[in-house]
Amino acid sequence: MTVDAEASGAAADAYTASVVGGTGFTGGELLRLLAGHPNFEVVQATSRSADNMTVGRSHPNLRGLDLRFSDPEDLESVDVLFAATPHGVSMERIDEFTEAADTVVDLSADFRLPEADAYDEWYDGHESPEYLERAEYALPEINRGNLPGADLIAGGGCNATATILGLKPLVDAGALGPESGEVVVDVKVGSSEGGAGGGAASSHPERSGVVRPYAPTGHRHEAEIEAYIGLSVSFTVHAVDMVRGASATCHVFPDEPVSKGDLWGAYRDAYADEPFERIVSGGGGVYRYPEPKAVAGTNHGEVGFELDPGNRRVVVFSAIDNMMKGSAGQAVHAANVALGLPETAGLEFDGLHPVGAP
Amino acid sequence: MTVDAEASGAAADAYTASVVGGTGFTGGELLRLLAGHPNFEVVQATSRSADNMTVGRSHPNLRGLDLRFSDPEDLESVDVLFAATPHGVSMERIDEFTEAADTVVDLSADFRLPEADAYDEWYDGHESPEYLERAEYALPEINRGNLPGADLIAGGGCNATATILGLKPLVDAGALGPESGEVVVDVKVGSSEGGAGGGAASSHPERSGVVRPYAPTGHRHEAEIEAYIGLSVSFTVHAVDMVRGASATCHVFPDEPVSKGDLWGAYRDAYADEPFERIVSGGGGVYRYPEPKAVAGTNHGEVGFELDPGNRRVVVFSAIDNMMKGSAGQAVHAANVALGLPETAGLEFDGLHPVGAP
Amino acid sequence: MTVDAEASGAAADAYTASVVGGTGFTGGELLRLLAGHPNFEVVQATSRSADNMTVGRSHPNLRGLDLRFSDPEDLESVDVLFAATPHGVSMERIDEFTEAADTVVDLSADFRLPEADAYDEWYDGHESPEYLERAEYALPEINRGNLPGADLIAGGGCNATATILGLKPLVDAGALGPESGEVVVDVKVGSSEGGAGGGAASSHPERSGVVRPYAPTGHRHEAEIEAYIGLSVSFTVHAVDMVRGASATCHVFPDEPVSKGDLWGAYRDAYADEPFERIVSGGGGVYRYPEPKAVAGTNHGEVGFELDPGNRRVVVFSAIDNMMKGSAGQAVHAANVALGLPETAGLEFDGLHPVGAP
Amino acid sequence: MTVDAEASGAAADAYTASVVGGTGFTGGELLRLLAGHPNFEVVQATSRSADNMTVGRSHPNLRGLDLRFSDPEDLESVDVLFAATPHGVSMERIDEFTEAADTVVDLSADFRLPEADAYDEWYDGHESPEYLERAEYALPEINRGNLPGADLIAGGGCNATATILGLKPLVDAGALGPESGEVVVDVKVGSSEGGAGGGAASSHPERSGVVRPYAPTGHRHEAEIEAYIGLSVSFTVHAVDMVRGASATCHVFPDEPVSKGDLWGAYRDAYADEPFERIVSGGGGVYRYPEPKAVAGTNHGEVGFELDPGNRRVVVFSAIDNMMKGSAGQAVHAANVALGLPETAGLEFDGLHPVGAP
Known part of the structure; x- marks a missing residue:
């Protein structure tokens, strides 16, 4: 927790957050959700390809957001780091991620499966199997009880x-x-x-x-x-x-x-x-x-x-929605549970009708 | 057979055809196929709602076709009558249809099932069960051997x-x-x-x-x-x-x-x-x-x-394509087999690439 | 104003609202916006065709909303009545609408044009031309200065x-x-x-x-x-x-x-x-x-x-978005300005990326 | 003309054709049209990226076609060469193309404009300006009179x-x-x-x-x-x-x-x-x-x-259809006119109804 809840106006609990891998679709969705979340302040969004560009250039719905991508090699210390990188990146950089943040929420497949053997069978093995035991599956409907206080949360596949x-x-x-x-x-x-x-x-x-x-x-x-x-x-x-x-x-x-x-x-x-x-x-x-x-x-x-x-x-x-309940929304929901925030915080949008091929 | 094959130019065998129920999607598809078929001449297309209007008004791809819908109560005698009417119509009018044409090809569900009992179970019964035994299932891959000479052909569901x-x-x-x-x-x-x-x-x-x-x-x-x-x-x-x-x-x-x-x-x-x-x-x-x-x-x-x-x-x-192999194309294919024509006659179109949501 | 701002928790100013014509697309959009608006409480949504059914039956995004449609003939007294009825209805019922509510926001074309002559030329005339002068055009970018205190607001065409x-x-x-x-x-x-x-x-x-x-x-x-x-x-x-x-x-x-x-x-x-x-x-x-x-x-x-x-x-x-800035969103924006609320209240959603044919 | 019309069965006039650049969309469309054309026989389709693969692998509608892509450096002699290469390729290879074929039909922008100056202004200049005068614009509705006998035909932009x-x-x-x-x-x-x-x-x-x-x-x-x-x-x-x-x-x-x-x-x-x-x-x-x-x-x-x-x-x-009248269809139409064939030969398909986003 980075701010004094008493002194803060809007939010009783406020946390800093970063999004690693912000140009992808799930990265953009995380940025959208966190920007509208009453308890999070995004202090960093990284992108190798779009370093120093506005996030609105990649995600037109965020044109109004005053935030630029920064170099993913240079991680800021935050309360919660959300990793929206391609499969394989988080297992390589997990030491850095856990060092930079109290809580890491990884949206890739890298910590989803509880057993290292399964990564040998279904993926190309695992580079940091020692973290698998620490990781908690993000889906609260399945794993709500184990999320509070978790420091590594693994988002489910859509x-x-x-x-x-x-x-x-x-x-x-x-x-x-x-x-x-x-x-x-x-x-x-x-x-x-x-x-x-x-x-x-x-x-x-x-x-x-x-x-x-x-x-x-x-x-x-x-x-x-x-x-x-x-x-x-x-x-x-x-x-x-x-x-x-x-x-x-x-x-x-x-x-x-x-x-x-x-x-x-x-x-x-x-x-x-x-x-x-x-x-x-x-x-x-x-x-x-x-x-x-x-x-x-x-x-x-x-x-x-x-x-x-x-x-x-x-x-x-x-x-x-594969990008929401199946990815970024699930991650924010899990973070809410992990931090003891209201579960629906930042996730109140109820959708549109009619809508085409959304 | 209505023309002398020797005297005819393009087609050795030429048949007259009618489409009952021509404003619907499968009716339009039949009209398209028959208009381009070397062995068929469409002499009547009926429509209650569009009586006397051009077929191109309902089916813009057929704007170049010089044909108007006529009253479905007034059926002309043809070699082959294709019925593209809603389920239930053909079983009511089957006496008329078989009187008007040597061969009736029905695209509805009315003669698809071999047993009258099945119509009691899955539909609202059958009004002309005596025709069920005569009807041949249209799909040549299943029933090719029984199609030649058939006088009532029942198109399969898509x-x-x-x-x-x-x-x-x-x-x-x-x-x-x-x-x-x-x-x-x-x-x-x-x-x-x-x-x-x-x-x-x-x-x-x-x-x-x-x-x-x-x-x-x-x-x-x-x-x-x-x-x-x-x-x-x-x-x-x-x-x-x-x-x-x-x-x-x-x-x-x-x-x-x-x-x-x-x-x-x-x-x-x-x-x-x-x-x-x-x-x-x-x-x-x-x-x-x-x-x-x-x-x-x-x-x-x-x-x-x-x-x-x-x-x-x-x-x-x-x-x-539910409208083709699953309906109108299957019907024309079956008619080709029934009449001894080349199986692919009128069905040579190979499709498009790329194509959107066809 | 129906509640004591001092005593209220969430909202300093709270208003009751109704939506007349709630099954249509713009009616549904109004219900969505008002349900999420910090200053409005929807007390009535009317529908002739869906009387007594839940609003979620017509608008699946609102399945979580505990609200049923009621008879449009039986209008409740509210602070603001939003009319999302087909063109021609509001000009017929405007006396009722203005009697039921302090402020009427009409989303149809019925009060958009300032001159009755224009209704003769472009529509089928006007049944309540005496209201045209009172009506204020809803689009704040054009008419912000005249909206505060307006009692009849006419939404623009998309x-x-x-x-x-x-x-x-x-x-x-x-x-x-x-x-x-x-x-x-x-x-x-x-x-x-x-x-x-x-x-x-x-x-x-x-x-x-x-x-x-x-x-x-x-x-x-x-x-x-x-x-x-x-x-x-x-x-x-x-x-x-x-x-x-x-x-x-x-x-x-x-x-x-x-x-x-x-x-x-x-x-x-x-x-x-x-x-x-x-x-x-x-x-x-x-x-x-x-x-x-x-x-x-x-x-x-x-x-x-x-x-x-x-x-x-x-x-x-x-x-x-024709349904939002071009209709329901514009109406809520205008109501916000008319009532002295923050302009963006209830309209904070920033959209999605990627999104298909929205 | 490569075959004896008397001895040939189907077509009175038969021409050999090649398609240079066959994996692209217009290349595929040309192959589709030529394969169904009574007067053309495709003897070569080239592709650098798909050399030796079947054309059906790139164009699923042509899975039934027994033809493989070959190396574009090795052009066969044909009556008509259709070039469906990216802009800039034809102007580089036009000497080869005209040597390989009696008639070249180019679908790119390379010979569309009559003046070399225009290529300086709108494109990156022209490498073979001496051909511009010989080139005839393909659109028969504009230029029918000049097409018969043309040896270089330039397809219009869609x-x-x-x-x-x-x-x-x-x-x-x-x-x-x-x-x-x-x-x-x-x-x-x-x-x-x-x-x-x-x-x-x-x-x-x-x-x-x-x-x-x-x-x-x-x-x-x-x-x-x-x-x-x-x-x-x-x-x-x-x-x-x-x-x-x-x-x-x-x-x-x-x-x-x-x-x-x-x-x-x-x-x-x-x-x-x-x-x-x-x-x-x-x-x-x-x-x-x-x-x-x-x-x-x-x-x-x-x-x-x-x-x-x-x-x-x-x-x-x-x-x-940008791929047909705006490209491949126009090219075949022009070739028909140039060779004195019936204008609609190979272009009889009348389209579908209904069709989605074609």
Whole structure:
């Protein structure tokens, strides 16, 4: 804590923050959230490529922000450092990061998985495995109890987050477990998931209007799902025509028959008190089930379900904004919990209607 | 046959055709295909709402066509009548249709299912069940042998067509059967599937950028899939942001382990000689698996697959243009087979690249 | 004022508000803004079609809001009534509206034009012309001085707002006037401008990907532009593929040559102190000129310009979110000014990056 | 002519063709058109980056084509060489091209402008100015008489083509000329215009949903418009959310008042006998004016107009597919004319309805 709460006007608790890797999409989203957060003051945003340029040049929504990128080699001391760097960078620089900040929140995959072995299997190994035990998974719906006081927080992957939020209530209710039958998860994601870099496949002419199987099998987020809810899932990811959003459709075959009432019970038990999850299942109007559009720009997640009586299938829909609940919003939410701030601080935006391909 | 092949210039065989229900999207697509078909001459297109207006007023791509809609109550005698009317109309008017034409090709659901019982279960019953036995399913890849000489041809549903084309090779190869484990089919479709009518959910502001679960369970095409390939599938349909296209992702768990080579064998056996199906599975470039964009506007279908070794899953992708291979193109293809014409006549268009949200 | 500012916690000044016509797009946007506004409490939202349903059923972003629509015939007394009804309704019900509220903010065209004659020319006449003189135009950048204490405020049209914001600095600087040469304004708008109703032209299949001249000439907003900045413009509006947004490109031929420095001077004089207008003109990065995407969901407007030396042309770009700065945001901004609240209260959202077709 | 017409089956006249630069978007479009053309046989398609790969790997619609890219340094002798290389390549290699082929059709800007001076002013000079006089402008509507027998044909720019097709009838009718008042041309184009390369501004997240002023002033196509219809225009180009398409809205102020009848007369005089231009102006239905969607994938152009009586303005709309009428289609059309083939050979495709963002 860097300021005297008594002397401060707006915020009882005020923290300094930095964003390492500020030109990328999630870096920009962090800057947006922190700039509007009552308890954070951004004192540094780094970028190698845009050093000394205004953040508004990279993120037009932040044109009004008086902040310039600085050299990532020269980290300032802050209360909380948010790392929005490509996978692999944080595991290399984690000593520097933890030295510069009391709390490090890493949005990459580098500290998501609890076991070093998993990095050997799914990634190219891990350079700082000694930190894995210290790292706490950021998703409060899964790990709220362990976040207060954490000094290294690892943000979840967007597809894994959508899937975990969809399936965890069934696991907690005992309807699903490691011995259950097949769990098929069919994910649809927007183009922002590919980051700001791009390439031919991400160019507008090639990427518009697609339903493109970009990870038919073997997506790394499978490891994360298994680690946090103990399920081995059959996972396939498609790119579709939106920019923000991840939608996981989970096809589940519970061991024992479940009723619609059982499902409502399981999801209400899990999410009735959660500030960001809402259950959307049937009802009237145009938006009867979870949709990424309905949560675009927000930290909300929507879950819903339907029962297919003929084959004992439960279909679960889980929709988030991959950049928010699936990344930057989740990180700020976790930081709020870690620091004892109100959970929704800085995350109050409720989204727009109508909105196109958000 | 209405003209002397010897005396005719362009086409050895020439047939007169009519399109009943010409203002809808599939009606327009039929008119486009028949106008460019070397063996058909469209002598009537009917529309109640646009009676006496040019077809180009409804379908701007046909502005150059010198044809006006006429009253659907006043059917001309033709060789082939294509019915592109809403579900329920053909079963009411089938006596008239068969009287007006030697061959009737119906694009609605009215004669798709072989059993009247299925209409009781999935639709609102059937008014002319005596025709069901005469009707031949239009999809040549499934039913080529029975089409020649057929006088009533029933076009397949678009989602069912995509699914059947994806799964049939596995059934034929013995890798899948009624006793197999779960078969999950997750379909993504474009907005043209909803037809030209529209409503709030189909309006541009509400429909843009969606990943919308519009048939979580209980979609009628399940009945069609079961009828033609004998599989009871767990079927879910999502609306996504494209106009044309249907993409079926089929998650299959074969009884016995299969290899990549087995899969290539099964699909090559099924489709190597098919004029419209192509296998797209891995390889390089941007378009490595089936995509609706790659077949938009064409009668082609693409199938591809991937093996998930950990859980014995096979993921099959099948992509079509719902208006073409999934409707009007399939109908013309079936008519070609029925009349003994070259199968690809009038269906040669190979599509565009790049193309947006087709 | 309905509460004692001293006794209130959060807000020094608190006002009750109602939204008449809450199911439409601008009605929903008003509800979103007022729900997040520190000084307003929404006590009524009316809807004939959705009477007694939750507002979240119509506007999925407001699913968390505990509010139901009520009958529009039964207006509650409030401090401020916002009318988001179709054109023609407010002029019929204005007596009721002014009786129910101290301040009426009307978002329709019904009180926008100062002269009844103009309603005869551009609309179907006016039923309550006696109110026209009392009405104050809502756009603070044009009419800030007359808003405090106003009891009837008339929101500007979205296309007119974009145009006025683009051209007014040149008028004020003396570079443009009624005697100037041609002023061509070419506007591009999103589909939300058509409202929630829809029809064939607004359906997703027909509206996607368009560049559609929907008002080649004779758009009613010409009257508004002439009324407020004294210019007769050559005005053409195109529908393009986005949901939110209006972008006016103004091609201007000043009487006397102007320099780039003159232009910067004129726009800085006009907008340097404005809380919502920003000048975006050249510079680096992807977003070098005004773009609707960069202000989507916000009350910001962007203006920029370029000089075409060969033909003495100045090209001015002005971009807004048609639902915000062009409608609901402008209305709340005007209400803030009218009531003496901070101008940006409730309008702080800065938008998203990246965002698709917002 | 390379084959004996008597002995050949399908085509009376058959020509060999090559495409230099086959991996780009226009190269792919040429390959598509030539593969379906009754009079051409493609014997070579070159690509440096994709040497020896199938053309279907770059262009998924051509997966069925049995053709591989070859080294561009090793040109085969052909009747017609189509160059679809980036600007600057053809002027360097023109000696080689003309040696390899009887007829060279260049789709770049390298031979479009008749004067070398113009290349100094608008481009970086010209390396082979001696060829400029030999080059014939490809657009048959402008230059049909000079194409037969031409050995170097220079394809028009897409924005210039749309503009020229829109304005030429008014010039020919004497309503517009060099001494006329301002002519403002406001163009909207799709992302394919930027080619297959891409960069941050062309990435899907940044490019989706834009109305982006990418050439506010000083677009090179101004030179082309002036060269071919003698008008100096005030030209501005916007990127909008589609892949294919260019739409030019021309705001014209004729010297003398014109009537609607005059306009119809001028456009009918110009285009009544043209195989690819159609006049679309008012009338009913959804598509009442020219729209890029209505011609996507085709070589058609649409023109329409409206009269703004108050200010003597004529608004002209001209829509094309930038890849077809604005590039590859125009090139094939010109080659047809040059070789004395039927003008529409290989260009019969009439487009799709509905289609999304084509």
